[in-house]
Amino acid sequence: MASYDLIVIGTGPGGYVCAIRAAQLGMKVAVVEKNATLGGTCLNVGCMPSKALLYASELLEETEHSFAKMGIGVGKPKLDLPAMMSFKQEGIDGNVKGVDFLMKKNKIDVLRGTGRIVSAGKVEVKAADGKTEVSETKNIVIATGSDVAKLKGIEIDEKRIVSSTGALSLDKVPEKLLVVGAGVIGLELGSVWRRLGAQVTVVEFLDRILPGMDGEICKQFQRILEKQGMTFKLGAKVTGVDTSGKKLKAQIEAAAGGNPETLEADVVLVAIGRVPYTEGLGLKEAGVALDNRGRVQTDKHLATNVPGIYAIGDAIVGPMLAHKAEDEGVAVAEIIAGQAGHVNYDVIPGVVYTTPEVASVGKTEEDLKQAGVAYNVGKFPFTANGRSKVNQTTEGLVKILADAKTDRVLGVHIVGREAGEMIHEAAVLMEFGGSAEDLARTCHAHPTRSEAIKEAALGVGKRTIHM
Numbered sequence: 001m002a003s004y005d006l007i008v009i010g011t012g013p014g015g016y017v018c019a020i021r022a023a024q025l026g027m028k029v030a031v032v033e034k035n036a037t038l039g040g041t042c043l044n045v046g047c048m049p050s051k052a053l054l055y056a057s058e059l060l061e062e063t064e065h066s067f068a069k070m071g072i073g074v075g076k077p078k079l080d081l082p083a084m085m086s087f088k089q090e091g092i093d094g095n096v097k098g099v100d101f102l103m104k105k106n107k108i109d110v111l112r113g114t115g116r117i118v119s120a121g122k123v124e125v126k127a128a129d130g131k132t133e134v135s136e137t138k139n140i141v142i143a144t145g146s147d148v149a150k151l152k153g154i155e156i157d158e159k160r161i162v163s164s165t166g167a168l169s170l171d172k173v174p175e176k177l178l179v180v181g182a183g184v185i186g187l188e189l190g191s192v193w194r195r196l197g198a199q200v201t202v203v204e205f206l207d208r209i210l211p212g213m214d215g216e217i218c219k220q221f222q223r224i225l226e227k228q229g230m231t232f233k234l235g236a237k238v239t240g241v242d243t244s245g246k247k248l249k250a251q252i253e254a255a256a257g258g259n260p261e262t263l264e265a266d267v268v269l270v271a272i273g274r275v276p277y278t279e280g281l282g283l284k285e286a287g288v289a290l291d292n293r294g295r296v297q298t299d300k301h302l303a304t305n306v307p308g309i310y311a312i313g314d315a316i317v318g319p320m321l322a323h324k325a326e327d328e329g330v331a332v333a334e335i336i337a338g339q340a341g342h343v344n345y346d347v348i349p350g351v352v353y354t355t356p357e358v359a360s361v362g363k364t365e366e367d368l369k370q371a372g373v374a375y376n377v378g379k380f381p382f383t384a385n386g387r388s389k390v391n392q393t394t395e396g397l398v399k400i401l402a403d404a405k406t407d408r409v410l411g412v413h414i415v416g417r418e419a420g421e422m423i424h425e426a427a428v429l430m431e432f433g434g435s436a437e438d439l440a441r442t443c444h445a446h447p448t449r450s451e452a453i454k455e456a457a458l459g460v461g462k463r464t465i466h467m
Ligand SMILES: Cc1cc2nc3c(=O)[nH]c(=O)nc-3n(C[C@H](O)[C@H](O)[C@H](O)COP(=O)(O)OP(=O)(O)OC[C@H]3O[C@@H](n4cnc5c(N)ncnc54)[C@H](O)[C@@H]3O)c2cc1C
Pocket: 009, 010, 011, 012, 013, 014, 015, 032, 033, 034, 035, 038, 039, 040, 041, 042, 043, 045, 046, 047, 048, 050, 113, 114, 115, 116, 143, 144, 145, 146, 164, 165, 185, 277, 279, 280, 281, 312, 313, 314, 315, 320, 321, 322, 323, 324, 325, 353
């Protein structure tokens, strides 16, 4: 029987990163993966394919709408959807191969099949051909990720009623796309298909988009998306989809009930969230406790209630983000090695990769109000940022929230082009407990969009220069 210091179940960004860090720390490590390829949701059907399609569809739209005004005459661009899907697949393949390479480089054994915890210290792997093999291990990390949340009474067939997975691989552009859920995934994939020519309507149960993100930023963002042609039905729910005809007929009513209406669509994308995936892992038999939402319960050190079994990523509490999973992967490997691995959950950036992007780190204005924290706000619109003006990409703003007493930055929220790249100076500042004054006095290269961050920081002290 093979014997390891650590077996990680699942090779998403949480699992494979954990395995690499553990190998760096001198452990003998194996990963278990039931999919044909490594890399989990993120690399295969999540972050990476969606970003490939967002990039390609953005360029298509830019070519059509922005090139002429810059003096670039290319005529009306033509969509070749199969070629765009191949572009996406090449990106996936490249990244997945990269993980294979990293496993070899770090001498990590890859056990192919479905992993099941027999008991603390024993993992069984069932291969596709049904053969099983049990390995011994001092430690187990559960990194099995998450799965699509289903909507009661609506059957996903991944053809006409799709999850994000199906929406990443449609073989033609739907005339009408109905997106259920105005979260990150719904808005990103809705944007892709709108740019490729679909009429997109987003139905959201709550009375706002992107729940959990700063309300003011989201209101601006919604206006921008509407200007781009997306339609929103907020405070509404989809109660069923009639699939009998050529067109789908979605029944919609107000979130509180009443006001029924029917919307026609060619494709319905169900994007109401994700749920932890722990099926067939043997957690019950091994005595590993779950919380009331089906997540593996962990303490501050990512340990479950069973000694020697840990859990990370989408399978546990916290934002379902690849970088959160990665950081937990590193932390848990260090904890197992006897070091002080740690994740600062107050500084985890979140990005919506649309155009413009939305990026945010730390507390929202709503969070601070609810916690009764006194704060100052500094804002700066991209319309007043020189670089944005010359590029004619002036939508959006930067908003900084700082503690009224100490000036410590508590949250930064941006809607604007490249916001997802810009947010990290705020994250570093916050990691070091920096103030708005620190940010305002840091020299920013000119002309950059990041100067808007400096100006917003100046705005906290009511002394913006360019407004
Ligand atoms: C469309 C979409 C877009 C996204 N975009 C972003 C983004 O831009 N940025 C971002 O940060 N996050 C994004 N996410 C979320 C991100 O993909 C997840 O947060 C991340 O993948 C979680 O990593 P993980 O390691 O916890 O699990 P996963 O990536 O889900 O990996 C879990 C792995 O475990 C394997 N597994 C499960 N059970 C077993 C078992 N019993 N035996 C063997 N293997 C098993 C699965 O096959 C899978 O490979 C997106 C998600 C989706 C769906």
